[in-house]
Amino acid sequence: MRVAIVAIGDEILAGLTADTNTGIIAEKLRAVGAEAVSLHGAPDDEAAIALAFERALEDAEVAVSTGGLGPTADDLTTAAVARLTGVPLALHEPSLRAIEERFRDLGRPMSENNRKQAMLPEGSEEIANPTGTAPGFRCGVQRRGRQCWIVSLPGVPSEMLRMLDESVLPWLAERGDGVRFASRVFSTFGLTESALDESLAGLIPPGEGRLAFRAAFPRIQARVTVSGPTDSDLDARLDALEREARRRLADNLYAIGDMGMEEVVGSLLTERQLTLGVAESCTGGLIGHRLTEVAGSSSYLRLGVVAYANESKRALLGVQEATLAQHGAVSIQVAEQMAEGVRLLAGADLGIATTGIAGPGGGTEDKPVGTVCIGLAWSDGVWSRRYQLGARSRGWVKGMTAQLALDRLRRWLIREDDRHQT
Ligand code: ATP
Ligand code: MG
Numbered sequence: 001m002r003v004a005i006v007a008i009g010d011e012i013l014a015g016l017t018a019d020t021n022t023g024i025i026a027e028k029l030r031a032v033g034a035e036a037v038s039l040h041g042a043p044d045d046e047a048a049i050a051l052a053f054e055r056a057l058e059d060a061e062v063a064v065s066t067g068g069l070g071p072t073a074d075d076l077t078t079a080a081v082a083r084l085t086g087v088p089l090a091l092h093e094p095s096l097r098a099i100e101e102r103f104r105d106l107g108r109p110m111s112e113n114n115r116k117q118a119m120l121p122e123g124s125e126e127i128a129n130p131t132g133t134a135p136g137f138r139c140g141v142q143r144r145g146r147q148c149w150i151v152s153l154p155g156v157p158s159e160m161l162r163m164l165d166e167s168v169l170p171w172l173a174e175r176g177d178g179v180r181f182a183s184r185v186f187s188t189f190g191l192t193e194s195a196l197d198e199s200l201a202g203l204i205p206p207g208e209g210r211l212a213f214r215a216a217f218p219r220i221q222a223r224v225t226v227s228g229p230t231d232s233d234l235d236a237r238l239d240a241l242e243r244e245a246r247r248r249l250a251d252n253l254y255a256i257g258d259m260g261m262e263e264v265v266g267s268l269l270t271e272r273q274l275t276l277g278v279a280e281s282c283t284g285g286l287i288g289h290r291l292t293e294v295a296g297s298s299s300y301l302r303l304g305v306v307a308y309a310n311e312s313k314r315a316l317l318g319v320q321e322a323t324l325a326q327h328g329a330v331s332i333q334v335a336e337q338m339a340e341g342v343r344l345l346a347g348a349d350l351g352i353a354t355t356g357i358a359g360p361g362g363g364t365e366d367k368p369v370g371t372v373c374i375g376l377a378w379s380d381g382v383w384s385r386r387y388q389l390g391a392r393s394r395g396w397v398k399g400m401t402a403q404l405a406l407d408r409l410r411r412w413l414i415r416e417d418d419r420h421q422t
Contacts, residue, residue: 001034001176004056008067008077009155010044021066021160028164030181032173033230034062044068049080053150057143064168067155069134071113077152078137082121085141085150090122091115095135102133127151127167132159138171182234183225186245187259189407190252193220199248203241217396218403221258251411261406262290268413269300269350276409277346278304279317279338281329282356282372286402303346307338317341317353330355330367332384335375339384343377350412351377352405356389358397372401376408383412 005025011017026036038059042052056063068077082089096118103110117134124139136153153160193215204211209226226237255264278287288304291297313319318341327333335353343351356372363369370389389400
């Protein structure tokens, strides 16, 4: 079943409110075998809204809209739909009673324009709004000799979501053509988006499914989607695709699903019953922050320090004066000493450290902005590497350095022989 989504409201078109409703609806449709085929937007203008629905119904059998159902003069969705379908607005008694009841419960007088919210295009079906005043509605309309539908929901995301889950999706599932979609996300790190694309080329035979890529810094994800009859075993097909993706991506595949590197590192540390100390310079606590976003991190994270000044690197972590003088604070030698220092200070199994030049100032010819060093120390060894990340924004360099450090930990944890790899 093809669905077009219509986002209504001046504030969306003006860029004042980000249109999150559209993405949520598009995502949820797939679970019931429906698919978003086009996206539309319209300002708070009756003719423009009617035109947006008209266009939406050129693409799809169902147009789902959000916004413009409120009591105010700028809420024009019902009027636009009535105009489009050539029916008058009619008072929907049960909706009026629900609105009156809601105001009684709130102990507030109902203003006359709230009555307007109970005016629905004649012949349409109400979609109950359990958490707000404006009901949604569904109304049938003929296009190209086919039965099509307009489904209108309020703009407030929480109200929209509940009505989508409780009323619209079950209705769509029932009317579906017996096709269902299922997808799986592969979270990767270590390959560029284009290298990932190349690695997965031909993974899905044409016509059997789809492969999509998403770069949401610092995550790079591939998502496979397959479809088939409701009773087909889509999970088994996804399992087979996952096996092949694992083979092709090897250690660059760090998680199945939309997951952060810190969650994966956390579960590996838990599994192996290892503890960690973190010494951060250029990442300024970002690694500690990300690790502590994960529930249960207290069982493996023992200590995090932000050792920004050379003096702090020396006093807290035992970095040697001579090393700082000879190699500078941004060096693999200092990164190693920081990692070993924090490991000892924390009494932990592992120590991870970052030092680098996040910019925009502070770069030199020898060590330009984006030069970062990561150190990792364990009971009988130490690893370090220098990276040239390039003169990107300060936030980007910090974020990428944290991700590289967490990824280094992950790779060490999953592959013993990686300890000595550079
Ligand atoms: P209300 O009864 O609140 O007036 P409504 O159905 O008329 O509801 P709008 O007035 O269009 O909806 O929007 C209400 C609020 O919902 C907006 O101020 C905005 O914060 C949010 N909103 C509307 N449309 C979207 C959207 N597409 N994505 C995210 N938020 C939205
Ligand atoms: Mg409104």
